[in-house]
Structure formats: structure tokens, C-alpha cells
Amino acid sequence: MSEANIESILQEKRLFSPPTDFSEKAHIKNFQDYQQLYEKAKANPEKFWAELAETELDWFQKWDTILDWQPPFAKWFVNGKINISYNCLDRHLKTWRKNKAALIWEGEPGDSRTLTYAQLHREVCQFANVLKQLGVTKGDRVGIYMPMIPEAAIAMLACARIGAPHTVIFGGFSAEALQNRLLDAQAKLVITADGGFRKDKIVALKEQVDQALTNNGAPSVENVLVVERTKQKIHMEAGRDHWWHDLQQSVSADCPAEPMDSEDLLFILYTSGTTGKPKGVVHTTGGYNLYTHMTTKWIFDLKDTDVYWCTADVGWITGHSYIVYGPLSNGATTLMYEGVPRSSNLGCFWDVVEKYSVNIFYTAPTAIRAFIKMGEHHPKSRNLSSLRLLGTVGEPINPEAWMWYHKIIGNQRCPIIDTWWQTETGGVMITPLPGAISTKPGSCTLPFPGILADIVDLEGNPVSDNQGGYLAVKYPWPGMMRTVYGDPDRFRRTYWEHIPPKNGKYLYFAGDGARKDEDGYFWVMGRVDDVINVSGHRLGTMEIESALVSHPAVAEAAVVGKPDEIKGEEIFAFVTLEGNYTANDDLKNQLKQHVVQEIGAIARPGDIRFTDAMPKTRSGKIMRRLLRNLAAGQDVSGDTSTLEDRSVLDKLREGD
Ligand code: WTA
Numbered sequence: 063m064s065e066a067n068i069e070s071i072l073q074e075k076r077l078f079s080p081p082t083d084f085s086e087k088a089h090i091k092n093f094q095d096y097q098q099l100y101e102k103a104k105a106n107p108e109k110f111w112a113e114l115a116e117t118e119l120d121w122f123q124k125w126d127t128i129l130d131w132q133p134p135f136a137k138w139f140v141n142g143k144i145n146i147s148y149n150c151l152d153r154h155l156k157t158w159r160k161n162k163a164a165l166i167w168e169g170e171p172g173d174s175r176t177l178t179y180a181q182l183h184r185e186v187c188q189f190a191n192v193l194k195q196l197g198v199t200k201g202d203r204v205g206i207y208m209p210m211i212p213e214a215a216i217a218m219l220a221c222a223r224i225g226a227p228h229t230v231i232f233g234g235f236s237a238e239a240l241q242n243r244l245l246d247a248q249a250k251l252v253i254t255a256d257g258g259f260r261k262d263k264i265v266a267l268k269e270q271v272d273q274a275l276t277n278n279g280a281p282s283v284e285n286v287l288v289v290e291r292t293k294q295k296i297h298m299e300a301g302r303d304h305w306w307h308d309l310q311q312s313v314s315a316d317c318p319a320e321p322m323d324s325e326d327l328l329f330i331l332y333t334s335g336t337t338g339k340p341k342g343v344v345h346t347t348g349g350y351n352l353y354t355h356m357t358t359k360w361i362f363d364l365k366d367t368d369v370y371w372c373t374a375d376v377g378w379i380t381g382h383s384y385i386v387y388g389p390l391s392n393g394a395t396t397l398m399y400e401g402v403p404r405s406s407n408l409g410c411f412w413d414v415v416e417k418y419s420v421n422i423f424y425t426a427p428t429a430i431r432a433f434i435k436m437g438e439h440h441p442k443s444r445n446l447s448s449l450r451l452l453g454t455v456g457e458p459i460n461p462e463a464w465m466w467y468h469k470i471i472g473n474q475r476c477p478i479i480d481t482w483w484q485t486e487t488g489g490v491m492i493t494p495l496p497g498a499i500s501t502k503p504g505s506c507t508l509p510f511p512g513i514l515a516d517i518v519d520l521e522g523n524p525v526s527d528n529q530g531g532y533l534a535v536k537y538p539w540p541g542m543m544r545t546v547y548g549d550p551d552r553f554r555r556t557y558w559e560h561i562p563p564k565n566g567k568y569l570y571f572a573g574d575g576a577r578k579d580e581d582g583y584f585w586v587m588g589r590v591d592d593v594i595n596v597s598g599h600r601l602g603t604m605e606i607e608s609a610l611v612s613h614p615a616v617a618e619a620a621v622v623g624k625p626d627e628i629k630g631e632e633i634f635a636f637v638t639l640e641g642n643y644t645a646n647d648d649l650k651n652q653l654k655q656h657v658v659q660e661i662g663a664i665a666r667p668g669d670i671r672f673t674d675a676m677p678k679t680r681s682g683k684i685m686r687r688l689l690r691n692l693a694a695g696q697d698v699s700g701d702t703s704t705l706e707d708r709s710v711l712d713k714l715r716e717g718d
Pocket of ligand 1: 485600
């Protein structure tokens, strides 16, 4: 976030109370009710969560211990038996919701589909039987590399139904990135599509899968299941590749949900960290089901008549928790949209809101900033009066964007929930409850009941109001990640020992800088580690650097985030070349393309600057702070006392 934004946030004093008519009908109706819930949960978190687990979810067998906490490893609802696909589907079939729309889907080319709970259940059961037929059994990992089509959600629920942990890989990732994830998860099967529609193009997903598997690239993968979407010609490898619609013909729609242990692996989702290798964040069944269920219910204040739309991709945690599992566990109508605004239709989001009378809309600040740029006539020329609640996620929202959202999209009627959380936390942690908590533009306000969050220094001591520090969580919660897949030590080091534990007390280190104001409201400033946030997507700078240095021309690379008006941050790479290469625009473009190939288009550097040498400290460390300031176009002259060779800096500045 730029200094100007931080400055405006520090001065932000506006307060918006929940509208009375909203509060009257809300699950949590006023601040006192929130406080009571919060205090009750704080006094005895285990009891608080267990009561909700009992009343809100269906269990095949009750747990015998609520929480087994062997820091930093937690087990929730020990020995409980549950299945999240059962909670998302089967239990609703016994109610009037059987014929309620579970999933409304709008395709990019204008096709659409609505699945009731009964229909979704049927499809999931069939899909699960196909997986079984292909030899997938409980515990086997399944890779999902799909466009935003109903089959993506169906595949996830089918995996969950038979106890095969899924790992969804965002469809924008390259073959290389896909292969790394399949290898790490040792996936037995991959589910993909012949292609996906993206803007006015087709993304060749199957081709990427072929590439990832070529030359025995991921030997654990035995079968590939292909959903037909674009009908373009693709290669089908005999014996390995199968069309979903072919196999669907021969399976029954009867597939009882497998009773899973609460702590059985539900999914692995890879996310960027400070090293080159993405981490496989592990989520398990019972706690995740409860946490996503409760947060969806209270934060989005779900009503049975709501049409709820989260614009994320299912390839990210937001899609997992708040398109699929949270809403369906609550029996809601969740909307899935394949498209993105494109020059031929900048108002397409608002068309979707109008077409389906969307009540709850959840998106990223980057999207809002892009909407501002597109002009208010797009939303203003559509009927958005169905909207009653707006949300944001993924990055800090600047007060200007918040106000625009409030005025232009919400018509000053709709509360805004700015939800802070992470892949690792499973669900939202700090957020307004829309009927109870007054909002301030740019603040994610207060912790969800049961979440004990604080701002601390690196010793773990709380800092005073309005003093910046590190966002930390002081007690386990049901939706927390359980480990890094295959690397428990990394889990311990990254999240629980960054702030050294004292007297057996462990603090979860989120990697975000933040402050609390005099009302206890949280203001998240952004990452404090080598992770950058581009358009709400998390990227590790080391990951991009590794991609760059894998190109023969590159001797050394340093990547930093540069503030960007729309995307929040933009990728800025400093590169030194091997002796026999010449710095020119052509090479710049080649390097950008190389990163796209190694990781995916989301990691394409916005800018590359060639330099003869990196500014380093006397001990040889690249001075990233200095590079960040340079990238941001700031004055760095006062910044250089530890710099080894001043002439490097002078040259870098000349490159402006
Ligand atoms: C950032 C996305 C400010 C933060 C759900 C966090 C936010 C990272 C907010 C996690 C918010 C997410 N305000 N920053 N409301 N929400 N972040 O794992 O830096 O993709 O650590 O999860 O996004 O990104 P992730």
C-alpha cells in the first residue's frame, strides 16, 4: 500500500452504523449481542465451538474431545465422524430445500445452468462413483484444474464425499506450476476440462495438463478425467484420459457419503510464502466445516431467500470457503460466474446482479478499483436494488474505493464487510458482523467470536493503540490450517515460531502488519514478509526470482512490489544479466514470457529493470527495502548507510 493510502487511512474517522432495518432482521442484531457472543467465546472457546458444532452440523458420530492442542498442532472434534459433502447436500434433501437452487451458474459466452440441491446431489454422487471406478479411494489426492464451471464445485464435493483430498490448482497457473503441485501432493488423478473461456479467448487447460504429465512429469497420476466445455480439439491419451460424460453414463447416482474422521484431510491448497516453493496448506474436515459454516452464516447474514455471489475463482481459498463449502453447508443459493469484465462488456458483473437479483455480493478491492476506472455509468445503468450486503476480501481497501462501493454499488443502503483472512485461516477472522458492528472505511473492524487476535511486537508483547505491529492470533480456532503438507517443520517455523513461544504460549504469526485503533478496530496494512499481493493474489517474490534465474540470460534477480493504483501492487523485477547477453526490450519481453511459462500470467512482471549489480549490504544481502523504494520512485539518498558500493545505487537511479 502506498504512503498516501496509509496516510489517508490513519486520518480516516468516518463511521457508518448498520442500517436499522438491516439490523432488525440480522442474525446478530446489535453491538451488545456481538460483545456478549465474543465474551462468551473468549471465556471458553471450546465450549462455544462445540455448542455450534452440535446444533449447526450433522455428525455420524459425536467427538469425544473438543480440542487437542499440542502446540502448534491442533486437533478439533477428536474422533468425531462427519462428511462435509453430506452437510452441504444430503441433509438439505430432507427439507424444503431439496428443490431450492443450490448453484446458479452463468457462463462466459452467456450460457447458464441452475442446479437444485437434489440435482447437485445427484451429479456429485455420480461424479464420486466415476472417481471410484477409476480407482480413487479414501486418502488418495486428486488434482482439480478447471475453469469456473459447475463441474469444478461438483468435483470438489465428489472428492470430499469419498474422502479423497482435493488440491485445486487455479486454471491460470502454467503447466510447470501445475506439475510442481501435482508432484508435491502425489496426486493420483487429475480432473480438468478441454478448455475454459477467458475474456474472448479459450484457455487450453488440457494442453497444460498434457505438458505437466509429459515424460512422466508427475508419475503418481494414473488417470485424467476431462469435462467437455469448449469442444475444441484436444489430445486424449488412450488408457489415461477419459471423458467425464462418457463415464457418467455407466455409473449409478447412489453413493453414500463416507464417514470421515474430523481430522481427516479435506484438501491441500498451495499458497505462496517467503521461499521459492509454494506451501501446501492442509485443511481437515470437521473444524473447517464448522468454521466456514458459521462465518458464512453470521458474516454474510445469510437468509434462506438470498442469492449470494462471491466473484472469486474456486482455485483460491475464497472460492473453496465462500463459493462452495460455506454457502452450501448453510443451504444457500450460491452463484458462480465464469466471466470477467472485458472491453466488449465492462458492465457484465452488474448484468449478472440484475439478471439473478443478487442480494449479497463479495469481491476484491482490485475489482472495485477497476470498476471505478470503468466509470459509474455501467453500474448506474443496471438495476442493483436487490443488493443488501457488500463484501471485500484479499487485500487492504483504500477508503476512496470503499466510499465508491458504498455510494455507487450499495446506494448508501448496504453495509460493507471488509473481511481479513488467509488461505491458512480457512475462513474469515476479522470482519464486521453487518447488523452489529459499525464500519470505518479501510478497517476490517473486529475479530469474529472465538478469534483472539492482537497486534504484537516480534517478542509477542501487545503494542499500544495505534502503534503498528504484527497481526497475531493467540488461540487455536476450528478452521486453522493443520500443517504444511509433508513439512510439519515448515509449519512450525513459519507460523508459530516466528514470534518465539513463551511459557508454552504460542502465537500464530499471520505475516501481516497492522494496527488497532482506540476502538479496538483493526487496520491491516499489508504483508511484512517477501510476499506481494497483486490484484488480491498472493505471490512470493522468491518464487518469481527463481523463475527469472532459471532463464539462461539471468545471473541474479530481485523482485519487489511497486504500489499500483488498481492492482494494489505490481511486480517489479531487478535483473543482472550473464556477461554475453545484452539488455534490451526484446529480452525484457522474453523474460516476462518466461515467468508466465514458469508460474502463470498472474506472475508476469509489470516492469523489469536491468542493472549491472544489485545494491547489497556489506554482508552480501540484497537491500530489498531500497529496491522497493526505488521501484516506487521514492528518494533513496538517505537510505544507504549499510550499502556496500554506492556507485551501484547511482547507476540504478540513472535507469529511472
Ligand atoms: C491479505 C485471501 C487487508 C493479507 C483470503 C493476507 C487482506 C493475505 C484482507 C492472504 C483484508 C486478505 N484487508 N489485507 N480484508 N484479506 N488480505 O491467502 O495480506 O490469498 O495475509 O487469502 O491477503 O491472502 P490469501
